[in-house]
Amino acid sequence: MPAERTIVRRTVSAVSAATLKSTKKTAQAAHIKNVAIHEPKKPVAVDEDISTVHPYPLTARERENAINQNTGRKITVFQFQVYDLCAQIPKGQISTYKHISEALQSSPRAVGQALKINPYAPLPVPCHRVLDSKLYIGGFSGQWGEGEKIDNKKAKLFHEGVVFDETDHVAVATRENLIFDGFNVPINKKIKVTAAI
DNA sequence: GTCATAACGTTCT
DNA sequence: AGAACGTTATGAC
Numbered sequence: 001m002p003a004e005r006t007i008v009r010r011t012v013s014a015v016s017a018a019t020l021k022s023t024k025k026t027a028q029a030a031h032i033k034n035v036a037i038h039e040p041k042k043p044v045a046v047d048e049d050i051s052t053v054h055p056y057p058l059t060a061r062e063r064e065n066a067i068n069q070n071t072g073r074k075i076t077v078f079q080f081q082v083y084d085l086c087a088q089i090p091k092g093q094i095s096t097y098k099h100i101s102e103a104l105q106s107s108p109r110a111v112g113q114a115l116k117i118n119p120y121a122p123l124p125v126p127c128h129r130v131l132d133s134k135l136y137i138g139g140f141s142g143q144w145g146e147g148e149k150i151d152n153k154k155a156k157l158f159h160e161g162v163v164f165d166e167t168d169h170v171a172v173a174t175r176e177n178l179i180f181d182g183f184n185v186p187i188n189k190k191i192k193v194t195a196a197i
Numbered sequence: 198g199t200c201a202t203a204a205c206g207t208t209c210t
Numbered sequence: 211a212g213a214a215c216g217t218t219a220t221g222a223c
Contacts, residue, residue, distance in 0.1 A: 073209090098218070
């Protein structure tokens with residue numbers, strides 16, 4: 001039977017301010033750079049709040065005029081599709097930009113773009129549970145790789161039992177059954193018209 | 198393993 | 211029409 005999982009408490013590394021400026025290149029480059037320069041830092045205060053629940057419109061009528069409070073713009077149909085799927089990821093599990101994009105027959109960049117401005121974080125749309133395809137910590141709230149925002153993301157996940165290694169990837173030994181794969185995608189969102197020429 | 202580059206879908210200007 | 215993204219795949223070291 002599954003023994004009690006032992007999770008070693010580890011501190012969340014502080015931001016290296018000097019490296020923040022250098023993360024404005026491609027995501028991949030930033031990813032590699034941050035892995036390479038990682039070193040233990042003193043702990044910083046982090047926001048571990050995973051209990052704030054925002055009102056979430058469910059009907060088409062409510063969604064028609066929904067405004068994203070982060071951007072002041074209307075929330076698009078696609079963005080709601082992404083948020084609907086993200087909201088299905090249970091506490092203690094994670095998903096990836098790629099998984100979500102495949103479920104929606106979209107692209108990982110489009111998913112990332114929608115999650116970046118997620119107005120329903122951390123609940124009911126726990127975008128901190130979405131990582132990149134290598135299970136690297138990835139980005140949060142516009143930052144990528146390192147920073148206070150990333151520390152918050154890591155802290156939330158840690159609080160939910162997700163363990164990262166020293167390179168900010170999900171610890172390999174803990175990956176089994178970690179990735180949520182039960183997305184419920186409404187039929188009308190899966191339809192893709194292929195032109196019969 | 199690192200690094201550059203192209204391709205992806207969506208959104209904003 | 212062009213640029214920007216919380217991405218990913220591929221190919222060349």
